[in-house]
Amino acid sequence: MISLGNIDKFIDSRFQRVFILKGINLSVGQGEFLTLMGPSGVGKSTLLNIIGLLDDDFEGQYSIDGKSIQNMKDKQRSALHKSEFGYIFQAYHLIDDLTVYENIETPLLYRGVSASERKSIIADLLDRFKMVAKKDLFPEQLSGGQQQLVGIARAIAGKPRILLADEPTGNLHSAQAKEIMEVFKELNKEGTTIIQATHSRENADFGTRLIEMLDGRIDKDIAL
Numbered sequence: 001m002i003s004l005g006n007i008d009k010f011i012d013s014r015f016q017r018v019f020i021l022k023g024i025n026l027s028v029g030q031g032e033f034l035t036l037m038g039p040s041g042v043g044k045s046t047l048l049n050i051i052g053l054l055d056d057d058f059e060g061q062y063s064i065d066g067k068s069i070q071n072m073k074d075k076q077r078s079a080l081h082k083s084e085f086g087y088i089f090q091a092y093h094l095i096d097d098l099t100v101y102e103n104i105e106t107p108l109l110y111r112g113v114s115a116s117e118r119k120s121i122i123a124d125l126l127d128r129f130k131m132v133a134k135k136d137l138f139p140e141q142l143s144g145g146q147q148q149l150v151g152i153a154r155a156i157a158g159k160p161r162i163l164l165a166d167e168p169t170g171n172l173h174s175a176q177a178k179e180i181m182e183v184f185k186e187l188n189k190e191g192t193t194i195i196q197a198t199h200s201r202e203n204a205d206f207g208t209r210l211i212e213m214l215d216g217r218i219d220k221d222i223a224l
């Protein structure tokens with residue numbers, strides 16, 4: 001489904017070219033639950049951004065379902081990003097002047113989900129994440145962990161085909177983190193492809209495949 005061929009990402013300064021990613025070859029099939037691990041700065045977030053169509057400044061080939069991303073117009077890429085991907089960021093990227101409820105609702109509005117269906121999906125997520133009492137609060141009225149939960153609820157609300165998660169449990173305590181990983185596992189069983197970057201081997205063990213990165217390259221590719 002996702003195919004990356006010889007992806008390079010580099011930054012040119014006056015005297016030298018610094019590679020952030022070098023020669024990444026990676027195919028991810030529908031239904032995989034893949035984890036990117038590796039030391040800080042190794043390029044995990046950069047790779048997730050490229051896969052999630054948030055960064056098109058790279059060299060190499062990237063195709064989804066056999067269609068080359070590079071041949072698409074910006075509008076097509078952006079439509080694909082909205083329709084196929086759910087993205088959980090390290091920083092939560094919640095919309096400050098929307099309530100918890102409205103933040104979770106945003107991707108459902110993009111996808112044209114009916115009002116009654118939206119209500120039921122959001123009620124279910126609020127319940128699952130024990131956030132019902134917080135639904136009318138604004139992001140700044142929540143703790144860091146709660147904001148992260150809202151970010152996760154928003155990313156999965158639209159049932160994206162591909163869920164990308166960058167250190168999804170970074171601000172959560174271990175019981176909450178485990179719960180989120182259980183939710184991911186459930187989504188994955190229902191067919192969602194998941195690619196997460198994490199420093200937690202425990203989180204990685206919920207997945208089906210582990211990619212260890214080193215110096216902007218793939219060092220090991222392990223089936224779990």
Ligand SMILES: Nc1ncnc2c1ncn2[C@@H]1O[C@H](COP(=O)(O)OP(=O)(O)OP(=O)(O)O)[C@@H](O)[C@H]1O
Nearest residue numbers: 011020038039040041042043044045046047197199
């Ligand atoms: N726009 C940019 N300009 C210059 N350097 C960049 C840019 N974006 C990323 N980098 C560098 O690329 C490297 C990889 O960053 P990235 O955020 O992908 O790492 P990471 O593996 O996700 O790290 P962490 O585990 O800390 O989140 C870092 O050294 C970072 O400073």
